[in-house]
Amino acid sequence: MNKNFSFIILTFNEEIHLPRLLESIKGLSAKTYVLDSGSTDDTVKIAASYGAEVKTNPFVNHPKQWDHALRNFNVDTPWTIGLDADQLVTPELFKILNEFDDEKYVDVSGIYFNRRNYFQGHWIRYGGYYPFYLLKMFRTGNGYSDLNENMDHRFIVTGKTTIWKKGYLIEENLKENNIDFWFKKHERYSDLIAEEEMERVKGVRYQSTKPRLFGEPNERKAWFKNLWWKLPLGLRPYLYFSYRMIFQLGVFDGKTGRRFHYLQGLWFRKLVDQKIKELRRVRD
Known part of the structure; x- marks a missing residue:
């Protein structure tokens, strides 16, 4: 059994994804824990067949589900790796993990993985x-x-972090090949984000990570979020989409890629802003 790290995976009806992920990490011989949200397909059976320890917990949102997982699994390795069911470890990342030497990371608390999204x-x-x-x-x-x-x-650590740029995760939600699934999922997400922004205005929520433009990746994301919240509702989706397509070269992502940028970068952001405006009207 791997003495360096263990995996924790969140699942809900992931029979289409879970075998792919578990196969990609099987050769690492690491203890694997799965927190399921009440799957009605073969997700739990698949997890058990790979020797994973499985627990269940009703789903509220991803941050709370991860918090429950970290608090309720008895991980006894020095390191924990948290993965989503629709991700998989590439051979390049597998090699880095397989050769991982804890002694080389004595002053490190967290490691960033690179990701390819499909x-x-x-x-x-x-x-x-x-x-x-x-x-x-x-x-x-x-x-x-x-x-x-x-x-x-997102996970937060106290202490120094480092970035692995060469190995990477692949993230591909095959359920999103059905565009109706994508729309329904993002309808739910838009409600969560709209409510979150309302709570931030009230001071109920705040940034856990210090915003720094030239800091580590989580700090940079926090900086851009701070900027985002200051932009005018209704206008900011167009600013973001233009920035993404022109300055971040999204226009070169091909027909499917451009559709993704439109849906995720403009349509979804407009929907969130509309729901924030609705919440304001109801609560004012």
Whole structure:
């Protein structure tokens, strides 16, 4: 059994994704924990067949689900790796993990993985989507889930972090090949984000990470979020979409990629702003 790290995975009806992920990490011989949200397909059976320890917990949002996972699994390795079910470890990242030497990271608390995101079979290479660094590996007991987020989830650590730029995760939600699934999912997400922004205005939520434009990836994201919240509702989706398509070269992502940037970068952001305006009218 791997003595360096363990995996935690969140699932909900992931029979289409979970075998792909578990196969990609099987050779690492690492203890694997799965927190399921009440799947009605074969997700739990698949997890058990790979030797994973499975627990269930009702889903509220991703940050709270990750918090529950970190608090309720007895991880006994120095490092924990948190993955989403629609991700998989590439051979390049597998090699880095397989050769991981804890002694070389004695002063490090967290490690960022690079990610390649795919939409309907197409790699989203531009528009700010690659390289894209996610803090996925952290010292057990140090990393925690940022509960000041209502939809996006991120891990936070105390101490130094480092970035692995060469190996990367692949993230591809095959359910999104059905565009109706994508729309329904983002309808739910828009409600969570609109509510979150309203709570930030009231001071109920705040940034857990110090915003720094030239800081580590989580700090840069916090800086851009601070900027985003200051922009006018209704206008900011167009500013963001233009920035993504022109300055971040999203226009070169091909037909499928451009559709993704439109849906995720403009349509979805406009929907969020509309729902914020509705909440304001109801509550004022």
